[in-house]
Amino acid sequence: MVDRSLLYQIVEACNRYNKIPMDEWERIIPLISFRELKKGDYFVRVGDLPREVAFILNGGVRHYYIDSNGAERTTDFCVPGEFTGPVDIFEGKRRPAEQWIQAFADTGLAVFDNSELEEFVSVRPAFQNLFRAVVLEYFSVKSRRETELLSSDIARRYENFLRHYPDLSRQLPQYQIASFLGITAETLSRIRSRRKKTVAS
Numbered sequence: 001m002v003d004r005s006l007l008y009q010i011v012e013a014c015n016r017y018n019k020i021p022m023d024e025w026e027r028i029i030p031l032i033s034f035r036e037l038k039k040g041d042y043f044v045r046v047g048d049l050p051r052e053v054a055f056i057l058n059g060g061v062r063h064y065y066i067d068s069n070g071a072e073r074t075t076d077f078c079v080p081g082e083f084t085g086p087v088d089i090f091e092g093k094r095r096p097a098e099q100w101i102q103a104f105a106d107t108g109l110a111v112f113d114n115s116e117l118e119e120f121v122s123v124r125p126a127f128q129n130l131f132r133a134v135v136l137e138y139f140s141v142k143s144r145r146e147t148e149l150l151s152s153d154i155a156r157r158y159e160n161f162l163r164h165y166p167d168l169s170r171q172l173p174q175y176q177i178a179s180f181l182g183i184t185a186e187t188l189s190r191i192r193s194r195r196k197k198t199v200a201s
Helices: 004-014 022-026 114-122 125-151 154-164 174-181 185-200
Strands: 032-037 042-044 052-058 061-066 072-078 100-103 107-113
Touching: 004 022, 004 032, 004 052, 004 107, 032 042, 052 114, 061 174, 072 174, 107 114, 114 125, 125 154, 154 174, 154 185, 174 185
Parallel strands: none
Antiparallel strands: 032 107, 042 100, 052 107, 061 072, 061 100
16 A cells, blocks of 8 residues: 555655646556665666656665776766656667666655556646656756756866755765766865865855
């Protein structure tokens, strides 16, 4: 039986896109399964065929790949109130995942089988509009963050990170934040040190 408080958490997050009557949300309950990931567990591994999307209830995940030099490159962090899954699944494609999705903390997920979700949404216009808005925001945010990384200096990139993810600087290893910002851990350490001195002065 689905915990109603968790369903309400999904509804509250989705209402900012499109308000749907609660009796309609009740119909989606059979599609939801809940999954707990321990810190370090994977929701998706490279090579997996995209079958599921998830709404993050607590904790969070990071998306990353391994570059040609064997270094991890973090491309995204997803936090409570956001959806996560292989990028291709949001584009309606069915090719093997190219990135890992890993829990950076103990994480609770509301998981949807994508085929079942697509079938459900296909006959319900209100949910079509909702998930279209979710997908559009996903790619809009992704594009904006990538633009910030390419066009901003290093210090500004870190400030943008703190603005987007105010709690993560205390939760994540420094190397993961650095790889997301496209810098080394040593450079990030210097930026943090300078920032602390500026704030203290």
